[in-house]
Amino acid sequence: MLEPAQFFKCLADETRLYATLLIHQQDELCVCELMEALDDSQPKISRHLAQLRSCGVLSDTRRGQWVFYSMAKTLPEWALEILRTTQDANLDRLKIFQEKLTAMKNRPQCC
Amino acid sequence: MLEPAQFFKCLADETRLYATLLIHQQDELCVCELMEALDDSQPKISRHLAQLRSCGVLSDTRRGQWVFYSMAKTLPEWALEILRTTQDANLDRLKIFQEKLTAMKNRPQCC
DNA sequence: GCTATATATATTGATATTCGAATATCCGCA
DNA sequence: TGCGGATATTCGAATATCAATATATATAGC
Numbered sequence: 001m002l003e004p005a006q007f008f009k010c011l012a013d014e015t016r017l018y019a020t021l022l023i024h025q026q027d028e029l030c031v032c033e034l035m036e037a038l039d040d041s042q043p044k045i046s047r048h049l050a051q052l053r054s055c056g057v058l059s060d061t062r063r064g065q066w067v068f069y070s071m072a073k074t075l076p077e078w079a080l081e082i083l084r085t086t087q088d089a090n091l092d093r094l095k096i097f098q099e100k101l102t103a104m105k106n107r108p109q110c111c
Numbered sequence: 112m113l114e115p116a117q118f119f120k121c122l123a124d125e126t127r128l129y130a131t132l133l134i135h136q137q138d139e140l141c142v143c144e145l146m147e148a149l150d151d152s153q154p155k156i157s158r159h160l161a162q163l164r165s166c167g168v169l170s171d172t173r174r175g176q177w178v179f180y181s182m183a184k185t186l187p188e189w190a191l192e193i194l195r196t197t198q199d200a201n202l203d204r205l206k207i208f209q210e211k212l213t214a215m216k217n218r219p220q221c222c
Numbered sequence: 223g224c225t226a227t228a229t230a231t232a233t234t235g236a237t238a239t240t241c242g243a244a245t246a247t248c249c250g251c252a
Numbered sequence: 253t254g255c256g257g258a259t260a261t262t263c264g265a266a267t268a269t270c271a272a273t274a275t276a277t278a279t280a281g282c
Contacts (some may be wrong), residue, residue: 004197009123013270014116031229044271047228065228065279078200082193086115089189108228124240142259155241159258176249176258219258 002056005048011086012047015040016048020057022038022097024083028070029101036061044102066108070098113167118190121166122197126151127159130180131168132201133208135194139181140212177219177222178184 011017015038022037025030029037035044051070052058057079060073071080087094101107122128126149133148134140140148145156160180163169168190170183180189198205212218 002176003123003202005128008119008128010118012116012123016121017116032227037143041272042229043231043273047270050230062229062278065230076200078196081196084191085189085196089187143257152242153259154243154261157258158241161260163270173259174249178248 002074002076002082004077004078006055007057007082009078010052010057011082013048014064015044016052017086018097019048020052021083022069022089022095022101023058023069025087025094025098026101028068030068030108032066033101033104033107036099039100050051064070064108113185113187113190117166118168118193121168122164124159125157127163128197129204129208130156131163132194132198132205133212134169134180135182136198136205136209137218138181140151141176141177141179144212145180146210150211154194165179166213170190202208 018038019029020035022034031042031045031049034040034049035042038045049058049060053060053069055073056072056074058064058069060067060069062068122131129149130145133145142156142160143154145151145160146153149156160169160171164171164180164183167183167185170182171180173177173179
């Protein structure tokens with residue numbers, strides 16, 4: 001069971017927060033897409049994603065050479081509601097990340 | 112301006128989270144009431160309240176020997192919405208804290 | 223098997239967080 | 253002015269977190 005304080009801890013870091021919001025918005029993203037959108041190093045992104053997965057916020061699935069992250073199916077409704085609220089309050093910042101995503105070359109195709 | 116990641120950091124600790132939710136629910140509470148409700152030491156409560164105040168989540172006002180904490184007027188609407196959502200998802204736990212509050216002897220009167 | 227790409231993990235050092243204990247401050251009242 | 257209750261702050265130790273670097277694993281294509 002996801003404790004609210006632990007969930008907030010997951011969102012208390014900018015990298016984890018915006019990775020989560022982007023994944024929530026885009027349904028699923030792989031590590032290299034998040035590297036591009038958030039302009040961060042691969043180990044940094046990967047480590048934070050692993051943390052989000054182990055807390056039950058995200059789940060991952062490998063397709064070919066890519067590992068795609070999406071929201072965990074077990075995430076309770078209140079947590080999703082908090083993500084929606086945070087998203088709505090930060091549309092400006094999210095738009096910048098989205099633009100970097102769409103401008104990305106060689107984006108892995110969802111197969 | 113309150114950054115969402117910083118707000119979540121404030122709520123990432125059980126003491127700070129439930130102190131905030133209780134204050135949000137009860138309008139205002141003093142340190143000794145929170146000590147009773149959360150069953151924690153005075154320095155611990157006081158330290159976390161100071162942190163919440165310096166982040167712009169709470170504000171304090173002294174009345175006589177007591178210092179009452181309430182939600183900061185500057186707290187943005189999205190933050191309040193997140194508190195409401197968290198509250199609704201944790202009514203059971205909150206009820207226990209409230210009962211300790213109402214059972215408290217020598218509770219300072221709001222003057 | 224070899225190589226390139228994508229991702230994960232381990233290690234290290236710096237920094238942050240948390241707590242309890244002790245102490246300080248502030249207020250009301252005698 | 254002095255005392256007691258309420259609250260705040262400081263200090264040190266234990267622990268957690270973080271970023272950067274290096275290394276390991278997995279997969280695809282040849």
